[in-house]
Amino acid sequence: MRNIDEKKYEKYVKQITPTHSLPLNMLKAFFTGGLICLLGQFITDTAHSLGADLSDARTWCSVLLILLSVILTGFGIYPKIGKFGGAGSLVPITGFANSVAASAIEFRAEGQVFGIGCKIFTIAGPVILYGIMSAWALGVIYYILKILEVIS
Amino acid sequence: MIKNLHNGAASIGFDSPLYFESCASIVSQKEGDGPLGNLFDMICKDPMFGCDTWESAESTLQKEVATLAMNRCSLTPEDVQLMFAGDLLAQTAATSFGSAGIGIPFYGLYGACSTMGESLSLGSLALTAGFGSRVLCTTSSHFASAEKEFRFPLGYGNQRPFSATWTVTGSGACILNTAPPGENSPLRSSGGCAAITGLTAGRVMDYGLKDSMNMGGCMAPAACDTITRNFADFGRTPSDYDAVFTGDLGVIGKKILLDLLGEQNIDLSPIHQDCGILIYDNETQDTHAGGSGCGCSATVLAAYILPKVVSGEWKRILFVPTGALLSKVSFNEGDSIPGIAHAVVIEHVEV
Numbered sequence: 001m002r003n004i005d006e007k008k009y010e011k012y013v014k015q016i017t018p019t020h021s022l023p024l025n026m027l028k029a030f031f032t033g034g035l036i037c038l039l040g041q042f043i044t045d046t047a048h049s050l051g052a053d054l055s056d057a058r059t060w061c062s063v064l065l066i067l068l069s070v071i072l073t074g075f076g077i078y079p080k081i082g083k084f085g086g087a088g089s090l091v092p093i094t095g096f097a098n099s100v101a102a103s104a105i106e107f108r109a110e111g112q113v114f115g116i117g118c119k120i121f122t123i124a125g126p127v128i129l130y131g132i133m134s135a136w137a138l139g140v141i142y143y144i145l146k147i148l149e150v151i152s
Numbered sequence: 153m154i155k156n157l158h159n160g161a162a163s164i165g166f167d168s169p170l171y172f173e174s175c176a177s178i179v180s181q182k183e184g185d186g187p188l189g190n191l192f193d194m195i196c197k198d199p200m201f202g203c204d205t206w207e208s209a210e211s212t213l214q215k216e217v218a219t220l221a222m223n224r225c226s227l228t229p230e231d232v233q234l235m236f237a238g239d240l241l242a243q244t245a246a247t248s249f250g251s252a253g254i255g256i257p258f259y260g261l262y263g264a265c266s267t268m269g270e271s272l273s274l275g276s277l278a279l280t281a282g283f284g285s286r287v288l289c290t291t292s293s294h295f296a297s298a299e300k301e302f303r304f305p306l307g308y309g310n311q312r313p314f315s316a317t318w319t320v321t322g323s324g325a326c327i328l329n330t331a332p333p334g335e336n337s338p339l340r341s342s343g344g345c346a347a348i349t350g351l352t353a354g355r356v357m358d359y360g361l362k363d364s365m366n367m368g369g370c371m372a373p374a375a376c377d378t379i380t381r382n383f384a385d386f387g388r389t390p391s392d393y394d395a396v397f398t399g400d401l402g403v404i405g406k407k408i409l410l411d412l413l414g415e416q417n418i419d420l421s422p423i424h425q426d427c428g429i430l431i432y433d434n435e436t437q438d439t440h441a442g443g444s445g446c447g448c449s450a451t452v453l454a455a456y457i458l459p460k461v462v463s464g465e466w467k468r469i470l471f472v473p474t475g476a477l478l479s480k481v482s483f484n485e486g487d488s489i490p491g492i493a494h495a496v497v498i499e500h501v502e503v
Contacts, residue, residue, distance in 0.1 A: 004373075006360030012411075013361060013369040017404055018314045025311075073307045082309015089309055102307030106300055109205040123308060 025086050032085025036092045040065055062093055069094035073101040099123035157280070160385025162353050169347035169501055170276045172339045172462075173286070173329040175454040176221035178213055179322035182295075183443075183451065186432045191455040192322075193220060199296065199321060207245060210294035214239065214250030214323045218290050221325035224338045229255045232327065233284025236271035238262050239292045239446055240319075241301055251290045251325070264475030265371075265400050266354065267291045268324065268450040269494030272471075273351045275328050276496075285330045292323035293445030302364070302480060315366035317402045317428060317444035318437075324450025326458075332503045339462050343502065346461040349468075350497040352382040356477065358490035364476075364483050368405020368441055371474040374491035375401060376412040378472055382495045383418070390420050394466040397457060398493070399449035399473035400428035402441030427452035427473075449473040461500050468499045 040061045047057035072078040078098045082089045089095055100120055107119040121128065145151050159165045177192045184195030194216075201209040201216075214237070222228065235254075238261035239246035252258045263270035271289035278287055296306055298319040304310060328348065333340045357374040364370075375398050383389060390396070401409055406426050413420050427449045428442035453471060460466050478489040 004359050009359045009373075010361060013363075013366065013404075013408065016407055017366060017369070020311065020314070073309075076307065079307060079309045083311055085309075086311050095309065098307070098309050102305040102309075105307050106305030123304065 028084055029086045029088030032081065032088030033092060034088070036065070036089065036094055040092070065092070065094050066097040069097035070101040073098050074105065078102075096124055096127065099127075159350065160381070162355070162381050163350060163385035164277070164353075165350040165386065166276065166280055166348065168280075168330070169349045169499070170279050170328045170330065171332050171501070172326055172346045172348075172458055172498075173333045173337055174221045174225040174227070174327040175325060175339060175458055176217050176224060177322065177324045177451040177454040178217045178220065179320070179447070179451055180295075182318075182437065183320055183322050183431055186437060188431055188452065188456050191459075192451060193455070199294075206294055206297040206300060207241060208249065210239065210241070210246040210292055210297050210323075211250035211253075213294065213321075214246055214290060214292040215253060217292070217323040217325045218251035218254055218288060221288065221290075221327055225327065225333070225336065227286075227327070232256045232286045232288045234275070234278055234286075235259070235288040235290065236261055236274045236278075237288070237290040238267040238271065240264065240298050246292055246294070246297065247290070250292065251288070256288060263473075263492060263494065264477055265293070265367075265444055265446050265448065266473040266475030266492050266494050267446045268453060269354070269399070269471065269473035269496055272326065272328070272348060272496045273353065273494050276348045276351060279328060279330050287328050288325060289328065290323065290325040291446035291450045293319050293321070293447035295319045295321045295445075298445060312440060313365045314440050315363070315368065315402075315404050317367055317400060317441050318432065318439035319445040320400075320431060320443045320448040320451065322445075322447035322451040324447065324452075324454040326450075326454060332501070339458060340503070341462050341464065343464040344462070344500055345503055346458050346498055347501045348496055349499045349501075350386065352378050352385060352495040352497075354378050354492040354494040356490045356492050358488050360488045362483075362486070362488050364478055364489060366404065367400070367444060367476040367489070368402040369408055370476045370478075370489040371399075371491035371493065372401055372405045372408035372412060374493040375405075375409050375472055375474050378493040378495045379409075379413065379420070379470070380416060380418065382470060382497070386497075390418060390423055393423055393468055393470050395423050395425055395457075396420060396470040397449070397452070397472060398424070398426045398428075399475070400442065400444035401426050401474055402428045402444065403434065404441050405474075430456065457498070461498055464500045466500065468497065471496045471498055
């Protein structure tokens with residue numbers, strides 16, 4: 001067998017492989033993510049104007065966005081939004097809901113426990129774990145800074 | 153008596169050809185909408201094939217195609233002595249619950265998307281050794297079960313890179329026979345029939361690539377290796393073949409293959425075709441680099457390649473299904489993705 005220069009081959013493959021246009025993808029992500037946030041703001045404002053206090057209005061916003069995302073996932077529409085919007089549809093709470101709902105739908109055939117139960121967080125799991133971990137780390141830093149009276 | 157049919161480094165030339173007696177292909181609507189759509193034996197509109205799960209859908213698909221291949225020659229399972237079959241699912245479950253259920257003595261194979269080449273090779277070897285007169289070679293793949301096995305749930309919204317391929321939902325089956333096909337065989341023309349006259353066994357080739365979304369790049373070195381050894385072992389050049397079909401390199405893998413062969417001063421571009429590029433219209437069907445999966449090369453062989461060899465339009469072709477040998481675990485553990493390619497020489501034989 002010939003001696004292979006793996007680095008050179010990797011570089012060559014990378015060079016001939018077409019990639020998505022980054023500026024265009026960023027624009028689409030900005031547009032999609034922006035629209036989702038706009039919708040969230042609309043829900044919050046509407047709930048607030050209907051008499052909910054600001055905290056409740058924000059809860060309504062989260063809950064309704066999650067519901068919408070799960071319904072769109074069930075009808076197979078969210079993957080299309082994700083294909084177009086990329087990170088714009090991945091980062092908001094709707095993307096998180098999509099990853100949970102999609103796993104639940106896919107693995108329901110394997111049963112309530114080993115299917116949905118074990119695999120519902122296959123994609124969202126890392127976000128939950130490391131999200132909580134970083135919140136904890138930030139909490140510790142906050143606590144120390146408070147003791148040192150750097151922040152009041 | 154010990155036969156020594158070994159040819160060169162890794163090839164075998166059969167002293168008597170192994171004939172294609174029957175074949176069949178079944179695909180889903182997406183492949184039916186592709187450029188080869190009107191050539192497949194059956195197009196099933198329901199991607200679930202009347203089942204409740206993707207896995208059983210693939211099993212049903214594979215069982216149907218094996219049955220269809222036998223029916224086309226009025227054969228029963230008792231007429232077939234051996235079966236070599238495989239698929240992409242873990243522990244090749246689609247095959248165990250699929251064509252293996254028909255009742256033919258069965259060897260299960262895993263060669264990723266190269267499995268059709270592997271099953272035809274082993275089938276030819278078994279027949280040449282005298283283990284029966286008829287073998288069935290079947291492979292299948294299903295887009296949804298493969299996505300579930302190797303990637304994300306279908307409902308998950310993400311972006312696929314341009315180098316990614318689209319797993320073919322389809323299954324192909326071939327029946328090999330030591331005797332030429334009879335008059336009623338679908339693979340018999342007035343001029344002759346198609347037969348396997350030689351093979352080149354693939355080696356695992358690893359150029360260290362780790363991108364599972366660029367299978368073409370992972371498999372092209374294996375295709376290059378097998379094709380060059382086939383040429384060397386049989387003392388042939390590209391002009392000795394009317395066409396060379398790789399399995400599922402896709403547009404990027406095809407370019408790499410032609411470049412790698414070019415480095416060895418072999419110009420394959422006039423006769424090279426790729427089943428993955430043939431089966432979809434990448435522009436309109438949003439399949440990015442092309443089709444892939446065990447079903448890709450198997451259905452293209454049964455629907456497109458074999459009839460043209462039978463009619464005599466092509467006198468000799470090389471069929472080289474390519475496979476990327478990764479598992480979910482090996483990928484997560486940071487291993488590279490080795491490729492393999494098995495070549496089968498198929499010739500038009502006058503009867």
